[in-house]
Amino acid sequence: MPYIVLNCLNVNTLRKENSKIIYVVNFLQDWISLGRGHEADVRIADISISWKHALFIHKNKEIWLKDDDSKFGTMVL
Numbered sequence: 001m002p003y004i005v006l007n008c009l010n011v012n013t014l015r016k017e018n019s020k021i022i023y024v025v026n027f028l029q030d031w032i033s034l035g036r037g038h039e040a041d042v043r044i045a046d047i048s049i050s051w052k053h054a055l056f057i058h059k060n061k062e063i064w065l066k067d068d069d070s071k072f073g074t075m076v077l
Helices: none
Strands: 003-012 017-026 031-035 054-059 062-067
Touching: none
Parallel strands: none
Antiparallel strands: 003 017, 031 054, 054 062
């Protein structure tokens, strides 16, 4: 079963602490939605994430990331 690992780094500037959140996402369907809204498959509670932010698409043994018209865009590091 195909999967992806998302590593989110959250920097809390008030406490000067770093915390990491890791998501392991299995593809039970051809696409997975990412966003802040309740309908997203992967929910990230961050104000910089749009309600419907992006899609991960699994096709022909490849995984693609598609921005879903998010306000600030999608960046891959």
